[in-house]
Amino acid sequence: MVTRGGNGRFTRYWKHLRLGFYLLLTLAALVTGAGAQAPGRVLVLTFKGAVTPILSNYIERGIQAAEATHAEALVLQLDTPGGSADITKEISQRMIQARVPIVVYVAPARAHAGSAGTFITLAAHVAAMAPGSSIGAAAPVSGEGQELPETMLKKATNILVADIKNLAQRRGEKAVEWAARAVEEAAAATAQEALELGVIDVIADDLEDLLRHLDGFEVQIGGERRLLHTAGASVEHLPLNAFEQFMNTILNPNIAFILLTLGLNALLFELSSPGGYAAGIVGAVCLLLGLYALGVLPVNYSGLFFIGLAFVLFILDIKAPTHGALTLGGIASFVFGALMLFNSPYFRISLPLVIGVGLATGGFFFFAVAKAVAAQRAPAVTGGEGLVGQIARARTALDPEGIVFVQGERWNAVAEDGPVAAGESVEVLGRDGFRLRVRKRKPEGGEDRR
Numbered sequence: 001m002v003t004r005g006g007n008g009r010f011t012r013y014w015k016h017l018r019l020g021f022y023l024l025l026t027l028a029a030l031v032t033g034a035g036a037q038a039p040g041r042v043l044v045l046t047f048k049g050a051v052t053p054i055l056s057n058y059i060e061r062g063i064q065a066a067e068a069t070h071a072e073a074l075v076l077q078l079d080t081p082g083g084s085a086d087i088t089k090e091i092s093q094r095m096i097q098a099r100v101p102i103v104v105y106v107a108p109a110r111a112h113a114g115s116a117g118t119f120i121t122l123a124a125h126v127a128a129m130a131p132g133s134s135i136g137a138a139a140p141v142s143g144e145g146q147e148l149p150e151t152m153l154k155k156a157t158n159i160l161v162a163d164i165k166n167l168a169q170r171r172g173e174k175a176v177e178w179a180a181r182a183v184e185e186a187a188a189a190t191a192q193e194a195l196e197l198g199v200i201d202v203i204a205d206d207l208e209d210l211l212r213h214l215d216g217f218e219v220q221i222g223g224e225r226r227l228l229h230t231a232g233a234s235v236e237h238l239p240l241n242a243f244e245q246f247m248n249t250i251l252n253p254n255i256a257f258i259l260l261t262l263g264l265n266a267l268l269f270e271l272s273s274p275g276g277y278a279a280g281i282v283g284a285v286c287l288l289l290g291l292y293a294l295g296v297l298p299v300n301y302s303g304l305f306f307i308g309l310a311f312v313l314f315i316l317d318i319k320a321p322t323h324g325a326l327t328l329g330g331i332a333s334f335v336f337g338a339l340m341l342f343n344s345p346y347f348r349i350s351l352p353l354v355i356g357v358g359l360a361t362g363g364f365f366f367f368a369v370a371k372a373v374a375a376q377r378a379p380a381v382t383g384g385e386g387l388v389g390q391i392a393r394a395r396t397a398l399d400p401e402g403i404v405f406v407q408g409e410r411w412n413a414v415a416e417d418g419p420v421a422a423g424e425s426v427e428v429l430g431r432d433g434f435r436l437r438v439r440k441r442k443p444e445g446g447e448d449r450r
Helices: 002-035 053-068 085-097 116-123 150-171 173-184 191-197 207-214 242-250 253-272 278-296 301-319 325-339 351-377
Strands: 041-048 073-079 102-106 112-114 126-129 134-136 188-190 218-221 224-227 234-237 391-394 401-406 409-415 425-432 435-440
Touching: 041 053, 053 073, 053 085, 053 242, 073 112, 073 116, 073 207, 085 116, 085 150, 102 112, 102 116, 102 207, 112 116, 116 134, 116 150, 116 173, 126 191, 126 207, 134 173, 134 191, 150 173, 173 191, 188 191, 242 253, 242 278, 253 278, 253 301, 253 351, 301 325, 301 351, 325 351, 391 409, 401 435
Parallel strands: 041 073, 041 234, 073 102, 102 126, 112 134, 409 435
Antiparallel strands: 134 188, 218 224, 391 401, 391 425, 401 409, 425 435
């Protein structure tokens, strides 16, 4: 009995001990699971160019993808000279409303978040820059790239100052003060200066370094605090799609300038030598794409005027040749207009490109188009009109009508200046239907042509 009772108690004690051991293991697993996070996923967008609808659509697509896959963060690697204020406001609002942390990383080195790019950077939950990059110069300009009239400038400046202060408010007083100066005085800052002012949160050498800095960083999403866990996170790049890449490419000022020039050259060549249609179609497409780009970029219309004047001078030199004087004037007007086409220092056309395209355009008009116009003015050498001026031989006597032989064909003919004996040479004066009008060939007319 004692032995049995002892074994029963031992069994009960063993069961309790084993249950407690399992509870401890379970508790340890729960604590470990709560403290450790599975590696997250970071979605990376890369954009270089002006702030246009292309960037707006790209960011919207990236936010939707990041939210749908519950990404740890969305990183926008940005290099922009600026762009439309309306599109910038649309982008900023969408970034603030996003349910995923957004990091704007001004990179690589020598990248710039200028003008509108400053607003986009400040709208991010985390702002970062690469060493050697810059930010600022957000003073408003007109759609033509020029300074606004005083009243409009003051109104636009006050609105933008209020907007940028709201975006920079959570970054401290120094950041707010600098942000206001970026709009009012076109102030700019290096990466180190921006970090010291609190305008940005991190300076990172590259994307990998950025993710190391972001690990454990606290952000606010929809009023809720969230810690970023980016250490060891998998990185997925979401590039521009083919259409976005194409449209972003033509918004490069150099490309837009080339498209505009090609379009005008091709259309004018088609007008001067119609019939092929290929030049006209290519010219229309290039011109439309160039005009689209100019409609998005801050264009100085004075520059467009000088470019238009250049083509007028080219055409006038063809119609009323001046031995190249008007062509030279057209080249000068073309180069001058191209250089002032964009006023912004961040939207500049390459000087060697301008000079090269100007010389090529002048040469094109001086030779190609001039030859086409000359060919149109040349007398006809085929068909009925091509017979005029030709020398024929009378196969029968013309008194005044008879038959002549010209260009391997027999024609009925009528002599207008008296009878012509058979075998004599005559000159064709014109044609009435199937009958030629001829006259005796003058002695100084040269050899017979049959």
